[in-house]
Amino acid sequence: MDQGAMSLAQAVSSSICVRGLDAHLGSTQVASQTGLALPAVSVAMRRTSQCRNPFAVRATVTGNMPIESAQVLTNNGLSKTAASTNGASPKSAHVNSGSVDTETTVSITVVGASGDLAKKKIFPALFALYYEGCLPKHFTIFGFARSKMTDESLREMISGTLTCRIDQSENCGEKQEEFLKRCFYHAGQYSSEESFGQLSDKLRKQEGSRVANRLFYLSIPPNIFVDVARSSSLAASSANGWTRVIVEKPFGRDSESSAELTRGLKTYLKEDQIYRIDHYLGKELVENLSVLRFSNLVFEPLWSRQYIRNVQLIFSEDFGTEGRGGYFDNYGIIRDIMQNHLLQILALFAMEPPVSLDAEDIRNEKVKVLRSMRVLDVDNVVVGQYKGHTRGGVKYPAYLDDKTVPKNSITPTFAAAAVFIDNARWDGVPFLMKAGKALHKKRAEIRVQFRHVPGNLYKRSFGTDLDLATNELVIRVQPDEAIYLKINNKVPGLGMRLDRSNLNLHYADRYDREIPDAYERLLLDAIEGERRLFIRSDELDAAWALFTPLLNELEKRKISPELYPYGSRGPVGAHYLAAKYNVRWGDNSSELDSA
């Protein structure tokens, strides 16, 4: 791929924060990481977006300052000192001159722009970033797909999907108009270099003489990922800036197909150009997991087998595969949710403290967790499939009623698994995962059940069920984000009665800002070259190595899923599985969880 050299200025083509100041770095003289000079930040600052730092101040560059005195921070305080050409490993950059504001541009091409994900998530997220002032000053958005559309019809399609945050709807219509003017469309074939060459010409027209950074978002079915990587890299790579490619899941169906996909992508792209997205990593409360652990004294000392009895990772949706049965049947819930979203959360939850918040340090720790895990065993897994159900006169369909699903499909729409991390911190602690569609509630949460208090003086007040008195930390990822800790408390009064209460950080009460969608965070990260929340290829290999034997076994033995009614709590087998490890699923319990 034709990649031009990258300057620090280009790397920070979108704003990055310099010690809490959101700086537009311009011309200059940064030469290496040590002893290098960063451009000085002038006092001519203006208030800027709240995309990374609510108190950020945008600065103009006017001179030099030593790097030590200009620690560069990106989102959430990650230190970032420089960036490289393509994937922008922040450690290996050199610096050019020129003002970022005026001389660089970012072109974002949504490949598969006519599709569901593009409409539902990607364009709305790009608009939200634009609205918040998080996109660079010069940017262009292109839709690319086979469908015949004009710029106008793309704009019309997108306009129906754009919304403003409830708390920030000022000038919304105006902003939408401005945004739409910067959206264009090119119809072409995914495997055609000619089509991408034509796209490149159109991009160049928008980019002008600026340093042109290009981001391609592959929002297309996986069977054409490599075709698009090939044609876009050969015919539409940036000549003088970075080129990055966001790849949507699924990253294969098993170890072998995943390795093949990786090989295919790496024929045309370097690893640091590939951004494998797992949108759960972009969710606010998943992002907060590390903050909770590593910036509070009270949790980390308890974060081990010594105090934690079990950990539960729960995903449920209150709707079926509606509309996506064709895709889903080829994958099933284990590949759709467990092998990626839940496993990624588990890795973040269980990792050792990383050396720093640098992407590679964090991903090194995550991969260690994955490699310390025991390969999943079919005896520790329960699979289910939803069946039709009538409630209150309403008929809910079975999975097999979906016209895109083969009539005799045994694809699981529900799975529960007990997994183990065989390392010093987690030896013997069951991590229970549960994921299902068409269940009674939509939710995603992490539950940490602590051990019973030894020699508890108040034991008698709890009756025989000690589980009820066990502390539980719940991180509710969605909906209605919250972190709460169940504690035992004395009921006020002269007697000595205990009950359970929640210490509750309920986001809607605590913060008056709408929580950004995961895709906003991830798109911004990809633009900024921040790779922390994207999956590295060794992580992916380790994840598939854990699940592939199980998936093969389920298929080989044609294990029939246990049927559960649409809208129920899922198969009873999940309870037996938990009971085998002396665990009760926390999401079936008390009124405290409806908080």
Ligand SMILES: NC(=O)C1=CN([C@@H]2O[C@H](COP(=O)(O)OP(=O)(O)OC[C@H]3O[C@@H](n4cnc5c(N)ncnc54)[C@H](OP(=O)(O)O)[C@@H]3O)[C@@H](O)[C@H]2O)C=CC1
């Ligand atoms: N939708 C969702 O909620 C989620 C989707 N994903 C992943 O994101 C990617 C995109 O998803 P989604 O938008 O739902 O996908 P779509 O099925 O809607 O496909 C996107 C576009 O790709 C083109 N396309 C579809 N099928 C083919 C085909 N067989 N050959 C060539 N082109 C085809 C179509 O555009 P045209 O015909 O105009 O070329 C279509 O509009 C997929 O990898 C999916 O797994 C991940 C998480 C959630």
Ligand SMILES: O=C1O[C@H](COP(=O)(O)O)[C@@H](O)[C@H](O)[C@H]1O
């Ligand atoms: O990746 C996927 O995620 C969605 C659920 O995402 P959420 O952000 O709405 O919780 C799921 O419906 C889909 O099957 C899966 O492919």
